[in-house]
């Protein structure tokens with residue numbers, strides 16, 4: 222079934238209730254340190270206002286336990302106004318009479334931001350009566366919150382049933398689905414998936430699903446050591462999930478039968494403590510002495526991984542190659558990012574997703590040099606696992 226998008230609905234004189242993802246990072250003075258998520262929601266809001274509609278925005282912020290001013294969306298109203306070029310109105314609640322009044326008085330071209338949905342535990346619980354109260358505020362429901370589309374919360378999925386045919390996805394969600402689809406379905410070969418980060422346990426579902434879709438899987442970061450130890454290597458004090466070693470061997474075996482090449486690091490930058498000031502050396506990946514831990518891929522691995530990347534036409538990157546937050550262990554991630562950027566310039570399609578990989582491409586100023594940076598880590602991983610996102614399924618129903 223074709224999912225409905227903005228162009229299939231008439232917004233003129235209508236109130237659009239939009240689930241956005243304004244879960245932005247704030248510093249101690251409640252200033253936004255990265256407004257990407259707000260900027261990403263702008264095209265949908267602009268479209269609706271230009272069509273003669275008004276926008277009622279609902280979002281969560283952080284993980285409040287009940288009502289807590291620290292997590293109030295009131296802190297970001299001025300920034301949202303500035304980004305949207307409209308004086309955004311704010312109500313300090315998301316249900317009840319205050320909201321009803323504000324919604325009744327809302328005129329075409331105006332934007333109203335509701336208070337943090339997670340001030341009510343009913344939001345995460347997917348409570349149907351809470352969803353129904355929220356649903357009262359709009360003539361049309363638009364889901365544009367890719368970052369929470371993998372959750373069946375009241376505002377992301379449960380609410381959709383109250384809108385019959387008057388529901389659709391926003392432009393951000395549409396773009397995310399299209400770009401992730403480019404890797405999963407209409408990808409140009411050879412396809413390379415690069416997986417890194419701390420744990421294999423959080424990426425097993427992805428590895429298993431993509432085995433049928435990719436030609437190469439590059440595995441770096443902390444998760445590579447479970448594979449190395451499972452094959453009999455000495456990994457010293459490096460990160461390892463002992464209970465996943467058997468699974469790691471099964472993955473290697475499955476990949477072999479499917480003709481997928483798995484590339485593990487050859488060498489690593491080892492450190493005698495988990496600190497940027499640690500003593501460091503280069504070691505072979507399977508000969509790490511006790512008391513030392515691998516915190517980045519080594520120079521031979523950088524070249525080997527870049528070589529695979531440069532032959533690829535489609536590249537997916539999720540997870541850093543090392544502890545890139547510390548400058549002494551950031552080189553592997555940075556060099557891999559450069560290889561992906563160079564290959565993209567030569568015409569490959571590259572998709573980067575997951576909180577830490579996105580932070581890494583931004584840190585190395587490569588975010589404009591890859592084809593697409595996904596705004597949702599968990600949602601992207603679930604799509605890569607082959608799951609249908611509840612937020613998308615609810616629009617299809």
Ligand code: AMP
Pocket residue numbers: 417418419420423441442443444460515516517539540541542543544545546575577
């Ligand atoms: P994840 O959330 O599983 O994608 O993991 C991301 C985190 O993994 C980042 O904070 C990295 O610092 C960390 N990481 C990457 N490589 C290593 C490593 N070799 N040892 C310890 N932590 C690592």
